[in-house]
Amino acid sequence: MLEIKNISKCYGKFPALTDVSLEISPGMFGLLGPNGAGKTTLMRIITTLLTPTAGEISMGNINWKKAHLVRNMIGYLPQKFSLYKNITVKEVLHHIAVLRGFYDQREKMVVDVLEKVNLLEQKDKKIKELSGGMIRRVGIAQAILGDPQIIVVDEPTAGLDPAERIRFRRLLHYLSKESIVIISTHIVEDIAATCEQAAILHKGKILKKDDLKSLSDMAKGKVWSMTLSTDEYFNISKEWNVISSQHLGDKYNLRIISETPPNGAVSATPTLEDAYLYLMGCVSE
Ligand SMILES: Nc1ncnc2c1ncn2[C@@H]1O[C@H](COP(=O)(O)OP(=O)(O)O)[C@@H](O)[C@H]1O
Ligand SMILES: [Mg+2]
Numbered sequence: 001m002l003e004i005k006n007i008s009k010c011y012g013k014f015p016a017l018t019d020v021s022l023e024i025s026p027g028m029f030g031l032l033g034p035n036g037a038g039k040t041t042l043m044r045i046i047t048t049l050l051t052p053t054a055g056e057i058s059m060g061n062i063n064w065k066k067a068h069l070v071r072n073m074i075g076y077l078p079q080k081f082s083l084y085k086n087i088t089v090k091e092v093l094h095h096i097a098v099l100r101g102f103y104d105q106r107e108k109m110v111v112d113v114l115e116k117v118n119l120l121e122q123k124d125k126k127i128k129e130l131s132g133g134m135i136r137r138v139g140i141a142q143a144i145l146g147d148p149q150i151i152v153v154d155e156p157t158a159g160l161d162p163a164e165r166i167r168f169r170r171l172l173h174y175l176s177k178e179s180i181v182i183i184s185t186h187i188v189e190d191i192a193a194t195c196e197q198a199a200i201l202h203k204g205k206i207l208k209k210d211d212l213k214s215l216s217d218m219a220k221g222k223v224w225s226m227t228l229s230t231d232e233y234f235n236i237s238k239e240w241n242v243i244s245s246q247h248l249g250d251k252y253n254l255r256i257i258s259e260t261p262p263n264g265a266v267s268a269t270p271t272l273e274d275a276y277l278y279l280m281g282c283v284s285e
């Protein structure tokens with residue numbers, strides 16, 4: 001179990017994280033929050049690239065203060081991941097393996113990680129010939145060199161097309177069978193599709209952490225659905241917090257978040273997205 005205790009981080013006087021505590025068990029953990037919430041800051045602290053202003057991290061009897069012991073336990077795919085364009089997939093991974101101090105077992109290691117991310121066939125292709133989804137998978141391949149116990153991926157699905165995004169989520173889910181995988185995102189669907197547990201981060205503070213069902217249940221009794229004509233839709237969208245609408249022939253099916261039901265609406269089962277939007281609405285008021 002990875003234990004994050006009372007972590008705070010200030011950049012100068014600006015508090016980017018305030019008293020963040022999380023317990024993360026094996027499996028896939030989601031860190032959900034809007035831009036500027038502090039996700040990257042927290043991930044960089046987990047990877048030891050950044051030192052917290054206060055608080056502690058530990059796993060078993062290893063404390064993050066001994067960063068040199070921790071580094072080999074962690075694989076990291078940073079939010080801004082870039083590679084030299086003119087070398088091949090295999091060359092990139094060999095290069096990174098050497099930088100990490102893996103020498104002798106390198107050939108087998110590189111083949112193993114390429115197999116896991118399903119890129120063995122592309123091993124001799126140059127980086128510039130790969131799609132965005134493939135480059136992200138090279139990013140995962142370098143992160144899992146040496147079989148780290150913790151894999152940290154920061155906004156990995158940004159910029160991927162829908163099919164690549166699904167394939168990439170499936171890969172992370174597969175890796176989470178043997179490691180702790182921590183994914184940050186502002187896209188609710190990334191987490192709803194893969195994670196067992198998640199935390200919602202806003203302005204450097206954890207608003208809520210729980211299993212997905214309990215997180216969704218926060219919006220229980222606050223989500224409503226109704227079907228309206230186009231004219232009625234335009235009137236109601238001025239008055240109520242409409243979070244989604246679906247066009248069905250000459251009617252609209254709406255989803256609305258509200259403490260009280262709009263006239264004619266029926267109660268809907270909340271999703272994680274509803275709960276996230278509900279919570280964000282509460283904190284911005
Ligand atoms: N090196 C830095 N110096 C000053 N402020 C920073 C620095 N890095 C991030 N911040 C600020 O800290 C907050 C959290 O940033 P970040 O952790 O990148 O959030 P997220 O990844 O959720 O978008 C933002 O307001 C950002 O502007
Ligand atoms: Mg970020």
